[in-house]
Amino acid sequence: MKAQELIVSKWLNTDQPLSIEKLKGKVIAIHAFQMLCPGCVLHGVPQAQKLFETFSADHVAVLGLHTVFEHHEAMQEKSLSAFLHEFRVKFPVGIDQPSVGLDIPQTMNLYQMRGTPTWILIDKKSELKLHSFGQMDDLLLGAEVARHALEGLESNVNIYKTKSKGN
Amino acid sequence: MKAQELIVSKWLNTDQPLSIEKLKGKVIAIHAFQMLCPGCVLHGVPQAQKLFETFSADHVAVLGLHTVFEHHEAMQEKSLSAFLHEFRVKFPVGIDQPSVGLDIPQTMNLYQMRGTPTWILIDKKSELKLHSFGQMDDLLLGAEVARHALEGLESNVNIYKTKSKGN
Amino acid sequence: MKAQELIVSKWLNTDQPLSIEKLKGKVIAIHAFQMLCPGCVLHGVPQAQKLFETFSADHVAVLGLHTVFEHHEAMQEKSLSAFLHEFRVKFPVGIDQPSVGLDIPQTMNLYQMRGTPTWILIDKKSELKLHSFGQMDDLLLGAEVARHALEGLESNVNIYKTKSKGN
Amino acid sequence: MKAQELIVSKWLNTDQPLSIEKLKGKVIAIHAFQMLCPGCVLHGVPQAQKLFETFSADHVAVLGLHTVFEHHEAMQEKSLSAFLHEFRVKFPVGIDQPSVGLDIPQTMNLYQMRGTPTWILIDKKSELKLHSFGQMDDLLLGAEVARHALEGLESNVNIYKTKSKGN
Numbered sequence: 001m002k003a004q005e006l007i008v009s010k011w012l013n014t015d016q017p018l019s020i021e022k023l024k025g026k027v028i029a030i031h032a033f034q035m036l037c038p039g040c041v042l043h044g045v046p047q048a049q050k051l052f053e054t055f056s057a058d059h060v061a062v063l064g065l066h067t068v069f070e071h072h073e074a075m076q077e078k079s080l081s082a083f084l085h086e087f088r089v090k091f092p093v094g095i096d097q098p099s100v101g102l103d104i105p106q107t108m109n110l111y112q113m114r115g116t117p118t119w120i121l122i123d124k125k126s127e128l129k130l131h132s133f134g135q136m137d138d139l140l141l142g143a144e145v146a147r148h149a150l151e152g153l154e155s156n157v158n159i160y161k162t163k164s165k166g167n
Numbered sequence: 168m169k170a171q172e173l174i175v176s177k178w179l180n181t182d183q184p185l186s187i188e189k190l191k192g193k194v195i196a197i198h199a200f201q202m203l204c205p206g207c208v209l210h211g212v213p214q215a216q217k218l219f220e221t222f223s224a225d226h227v228a229v230l231g232l233h234t235v236f237e238h239h240e241a242m243q244e245k246s247l248s249a250f251l252h253e254f255r256v257k258f259p260v261g262i263d264q265p266s267v268g269l270d271i272p273q274t275m276n277l278y279q280m281r282g283t284p285t286w287i288l289i290d291k292k293s294e295l296k297l298h299s300f301g302q303m304d305d306l307l308l309g310a311e312v313a314r315h316a317l318e319g320l321e322s323n324v325n326i327y328k329t330k331s332k333g334n
Numbered sequence: 335m336k337a338q339e340l341i342v343s344k345w346l347n348t349d350q351p352l353s354i355e356k357l358k359g360k361v362i363a364i365h366a367f368q369m370l371c372p373g374c375v376l377h378g379v380p381q382a383q384k385l386f387e388t389f390s391a392d393h394v395a396v397l398g399l400h401t402v403f404e405h406h407e408a409m410q411e412k413s414l415s416a417f418l419h420e421f422r423v424k425f426p427v428g429i430d431q432p433s434v435g436l437d438i439p440q441t442m443n444l445y446q447m448r449g450t451p452t453w454i455l456i457d458k459k460s461e462l463k464l465h466s467f468g469q470m471d472d473l474l475l476g477a478e479v480a481r482h483a484l485e486g487l488e489s490n491v492n493i494y495k496t497k498s499k500g501n
Numbered sequence: 502m503k504a505q506e507l508i509v510s511k512w513l514n515t516d517q518p519l520s521i522e523k524l525k526g527k528v529i530a531i532h533a534f535q536m537l538c539p540g541c542v543l544h545g546v547p548q549a550q551k552l553f554e555t556f557s558a559d560h561v562a563v564l565g566l567h568t569v570f571e572h573h574e575a576m577q578e579k580s581l582s583a584f585l586h587e588f589r590v591k592f593p594v595g596i597d598q599p600s601v602g603l604d605i606p607q608t609m610n611l612y613q614m615r616g617t618p619t620w621i622l623i624d625k626k627s628e629l630k631l632h633s634f635g636q637m638d639d640l641l642l643g644a645e646v647a648r649h650a651l652e653g654l655e656s657n658v659n660i661y662k663t664k665s666k667g668n
Contacts, residue, residue, distance in 0.1 A: 079246050082241030086238070087203075142644040143555070147648075304472070
């Protein structure tokens with residue numbers, strides 16, 4: 001299934017807006033979160049940061065998507081920016097465009113996400129490959145990202161940020 | 168040294184305003200924190216909640232003090248309220264009164280706190296007994312709270328919320 | 335209730351045999367464990383080591399009691415010694431005297447312990463004050479040890495290893 | 502580089518002896534450990550167990566190798582067996598054959614391992630692909646195992662124990 005485009009009102013931690021279209025050719029790992037969701041703050045966001053530090057940006061794009069569906073006034077852009085700064089989040093984060101007359105923002109609605117944290121994996125051809133609500137284990141997340149990153153490549157291509165890792 | 172009175176603009180998680188004066192006769196354990204300080208969110212606030220659940224409210228008052236000294240716009244009352252709700256914080260939290268023309272709020276300034284998290288312990292006679300910046304170990308925090316809670320009491324008085332604990 | 339004397343076949347990590355009788359005047363915190371019990375290795379033994387490092391030996395004696403009630407051949411003295419060395423356990427550990435014709439060793443039997451880990455606290459007058467099977471929270475353990483350590487003392491006596499802690 | 506054959510005196514947790522030769526066609530993930538090495542007990546062995554539970558045995562063989570190079574008397578087969586039972590280790594574990602006149606056992610010596618924990622990854626053609634001393638991150642370990650498991654397969658082959666994971 002082709003992944004639907006992200007609907008983002010503003011991007012943080014990046015010079016220019018991102019999109020699934022623009023990132024075609026790379027694996028896209030999207031961590032949908034809320035800055036006041038304990039499961040995101042304690043597990044998902046640090047995991048996304050580690051993913052960002054492990055895999056080469058040439059092969060894998062790690063994105064955050066701030067999908068606010070409750071306490072909207074508490075999680076405005078100013079608060080999110082401070083959160084990203086204080087928790088040292090370095091990957092790009094898009095603010096999911098609020099819906100009119102609906103608590104759930106537009107991308108969250110489009111993808112029919114059940115809550116946060118949610119992991120979305122999209123392959124190099126923009127196909128939606130994984131949609132997982134709740135905590136995801138590091139071993140499995142690393143395996144799935146590597147699987148899609150290596151598609152169409154020789155198996156000895158270095159998909160990591162550093163050369164020393166792996167073989 | 169007599170503990171200086173808290174200067175609080177608003178209290179959350181409590182029906183009525185609290186003060187050191189009103190709590191005379193109990194040990195007061197104050198956790199000064201910011202809702203976007205990682206050391207507070209990951210360690211200090213859960214520790215304060217556990218302290219609140221362990222000791223009897225007849226003997227020990229556990230208070231949070233939201234001492235915002237940076238990213239002021241990001242940590243307004245609406246955001247703090249949502250944080251307390253989502254992270255299931257049940258103890259009373261006072262918002263440290265902002266200073267005019269100074270980033271550091273008034274109680275933080277009065278106590279000359281160096282940052283967050285900070286633990287303050289005040290004994291039953293309103294004497295300041297401990298002022299500790301940074302993470303504090305559970306074993307030592309439990310020991311210090313018990314030490315002051317038992318002052319002037321028979322050593323077999325139950326200072327815990329439940330009867331089954333300890334002796 | 336007066337605490338019954340420990341029945342120990344050999345003491346490790348100490349120059350001379352210890353006993354409840356000899357330690358009268360101090361609080362005795364006994365961690366009954368097996369070196370191959372996961373709850374002991376992952377939680378109880380590190381907790382006992384931290385207790386040993388926190389409280390002054392003038393006031394609190396932290397003891398391990400190796401109560402082997404299963405896999406006896408797997409947990410002989412040679413294995414225990416290597417375990418204590420590798421896991422950097424510094425407090426004295428007594429080997430609970432095996433029973434004849436019974437899996438449960440003698441002190442474990444005498445105290446009717448239900449398994450490992452078990453915490454036993456004995457006050458300065460050799461009274462048994464706490465007998466707790468399973469994991470015990472650091473806050474509560476620190477509180478209980480402090481409570482008994484301060485019995486009969488001025489509340490400002492330093493019961494910790496370092497002077498800087500607490501007041 | 503072709504992986505050298507394991508020299509094992511006895512296999513536990515398996516009905517029949519294993520070897521690199523026999524496992525040709527599968528990825529082999531070997532966790533070299535000692536049962537009294539804290540880094541192994543607290544991190545490596547649980548990680549190996551999780552690896553064993555995540556990947557399909559049709560594609561990935563997870564093996565333990567008990568490489569005792571110190572405290573030999575403390576870590577004999579009886580103690581190892583009890584350890585595996587108590588810590589619920591379910592994957593096959595080989596006892597590295599002791600050397601004559603040398604503390605380091607034979608496979609450890611052959612592979613020139615620097616200590617424990619050590620991870621060894623061998624691909625389906627019995628080529629040594631990774632040799633890593635010290636703790637290894639879950640994300641990277643999962644990625645490396647997946648990379649070799651998928652070699653020569655269509656990228657949509659299910660390499661996990663359960664069908665529901667991933668795509």
